[in-house]
Amino acid sequence: MISTSEASPPGRTFFGHPWGLSTLFMTEMWERFSYYGMRALLAVYLAAPVSEGGLGFPTSTAIAIFSVYLSMVYLLTLPGGWVSDRFLGPRKSVTVACVIIMIGHFLLAVPTEGFFFAGLFFVAVGSGLVKANISTMVGHLYQGALEWRRDSAFTIFYMGINLGAFFAPLVIGTIGQKVGYHLGFAVAGVGMALGLVQYLLGRRSLSPHSDLVPAPLDAAQRAALVKKGLLWLLVPVVLYAVVVLSGHYTLNWVVVPLTIIGLVFPAWTLFRIRRDPELTVPERQRMTAYVWLFVAAAIFWMIYDQGGSTLNIFAAKNTDTTFAGIDFPSSWFQSLNPLFIMALGPVFAWLWQWLAARHKEPSTPAKFAVGLILVGLSFVVFLPALAAAANGNLVSPLWLCAIYLVQTVGELCLSPVGLSVTTKLAPEKYGSQMMGVWFLAVTAGDCVTSLASLAGANLDGRPFVVAEVTVAVVVGLVILLFRKRISSRFVGHH
Structure with a gap:
């Protein structure tokens, strides 16, 4: 003691x-x-x-x-x-x-x-x-x-x-x-x-x-790194110099390559870890299960992070920013998420412990599924707000309050659990790197949003919002359906 x-x-x-x-x-x-x-x-x-x-x-x-x-x-x-x-x-x-x-x-x-x-x-x-x-x-x-x-x-x-x-x-x-x-x-x-x-x-x-x-790094490793770094840096410098001097430069020359990197790098990282021959069979099985959760997280962040973009712009342009006689800037809506987290975080921590004590705590895949379904349903709430604003009307701020509340509950089901399961399922060889891999789910999700925007999708239009809702809810239901099979691959985690 x-x-x-x-x-x-x-x-x-x-x-x-x-x-x-x-x-x-x-x-x-x-x-x-x-x-x-x-x-x-x-x-x-x-x-x-x-x-x-x-x-x-x-x-x-x-x-x-x-x-x-x-x-x-x-x-x-x-x-x-x-x-x-x-x-x-x-x-x-x-x-x-x-x-x-x-x-x-x-x-x-x-x-x-x-x-x-x-x-x-x-x-x-x-x-x-x-x-x-x-x-x-x-x-x-x-x-x-x-x-x-x-x-x-x-x-x-x-x-x-x-x-x-x-x-x-x-x-x-x-x-x-x-x-x-x-x-x-x-x-x-x-x-x-x-x-x-x-x-x-x-x-x-x-x-x-x-x-x-x-x-x-020792002296030789530093020298080699500097040499390789300068060579790799030379490639984009020359490329962009040619683009700028030829008069073809636009903002897309930066946004598009970064979007592609943000999609390809997470996929390549997961593939590289999953196919590493040094991994044991159980570790490879756990990584297969982790890929399911990673995809779910990427979809979750794709919708969730639009709280700072799509919803934020909607708040500025289409939302009545007066409430109970108080006029406030639309950016105040961005304080709702941390406020809800501080209020509800202790409640969820207690809830999981209370359920665990009664052997009724949902499995990790079930929590992921609930979080994903909730973030999808938050955009179901967004649909009537879009309809109400269609003719240039300013909608009630309560719509956005409701959306952020549902998203926060979904976040509390998925985000802390994701951090925990990442440490549990990490192969021994990649124990110190896997937290960075978890953050790549955010990168992938946000880059899907960027790619859709660059392709001309109207992110605050009804068709795209319905598509996002459908993807989130369907994938959430699939994970819920196969939760036992996914959980079975967790066996033997360290």
């Missing part, structure tokens, strides 16, 4: 946890504040007329850019983890990431299209680097006798994520829509700057393990 003295962290504490948790909590809260604040404005800014301070892109182009940007944030978690493992270590990686994100937001604040897209690139790179490392650093605080506090620590840490995500649209969204989009982006940069200062001031409270580079 662990004694009280062994189980308690030494020195200053944060809700009974090591003080380092407060440093990471506040850093993540400010990073998420900057990220979700910018995200709440992004699609609206892209689609807003130039006369209103936006870029004036067609809705389909705005959704495609938003979706590709989101997909790259999650795709870049893989190289973000690699950079930490081979070059910088987690602590330095997060420092560099915060600086890159801050620069990105301030570039977004410059009222020039070129600076804007450069800013998106910086924020995506920095966000990928943060996501790959900051959760790892939380884990580093809980070694030995403090291991039993780990789950509680992550609960507190994720509250920081949702607090930042909740307040960001209320602050940054209001400034962006009521004063000016670029000032809103600048405030996001200030938020990240506060997070960086707080992180640097509290860096001594972090675990020494976070300073270590797990598998550093």
Whole structure:
């Protein structure tokens, strides 16, 4: 048994946890504040007329850019983890990431299209680097006798994520829509700057393990990497130089290749892992089951992430933003999801434990199926709102509230379960990489949305919404039907 003295962290504490948790909590809260604040404005800014301070892109182009940007944030978690493992270590990686994100937001604040897209690139790179490392650093605080506090620590840490995500649209969204989009982006940069200062001031409270580079490259490996990197970089530089100088460059020369990469890379990664000859037969069977769940997750995120694009633009253009006599910016709708998560997350945690104690907890595939069906049904709620807005009418904000509520319940059934099952089904060889593979489901789903937009699909049109509902519900029902067969392949997981 662990004694009280062994189980308690030494020195200053944060809700009974090591003080380092407060440093990471506040850093993540400010990073998420900057990220979700910018995200709440992004699609609206892209689609807003130039006369209103936006870029004036067609809705389909705005959704495609938003979706590709989101997909790259999650795709870049893989190289973000690699950079930490081979070059910088987690602590330095997060420092560099915060600086890159801050620069990105301030570039977004410059009222020039070129600076804007450069800013998106910086924020995506920095966000990928943060996501790959900051959760790892939380884990580093809980070694030995403090291991039993780990789950509680992550609960507190994720509250920081949702607090930042909740307040960001209320602050940054209001400034962006009521004063000016670029000032809103600048405030996001200030938020990240506060997070960086707080992180640097509290860096001594972090675990020494976070300073270590797990598998550093030697001099020869670094030289070879630089040589290969420059050669690979030369190819797109020459290609795009030719395209620009010949006068053929359009935005699609960036969006389309990134969309294709975001679809091909996840498929190739799963195929490569599944066909690895070093995998045992049980591991290969578990990966087959995982592919089912991965596809379900990709479909889920395809619909869910339109909350920041399709639904966000619908809120700005077609929704009455007055309620009980209060006039509010449409970006405030983006605060609903984190609010619902904070309210319902503890309820679901209790519910699963209550059902498990009675041997009635649904299986992982069943939870996935429910989550997928719910996100499909959320767009069933979207259909009457679309019909009501067909003649230029402003619809009640309660429609969007209902959609986001149903989506959040679906998220709580699928997302935490997906993180858990990924660690359970991961082959031994790929144990440290599989969390990045899980994030690729978001990349794949968002790139499907981008591809549909680029192909000319009207994402807020009735036919496409009905198609999305059908795909989500049918795939959810299929997984529900075959849940026992899928679960049988989980046997023997570590």
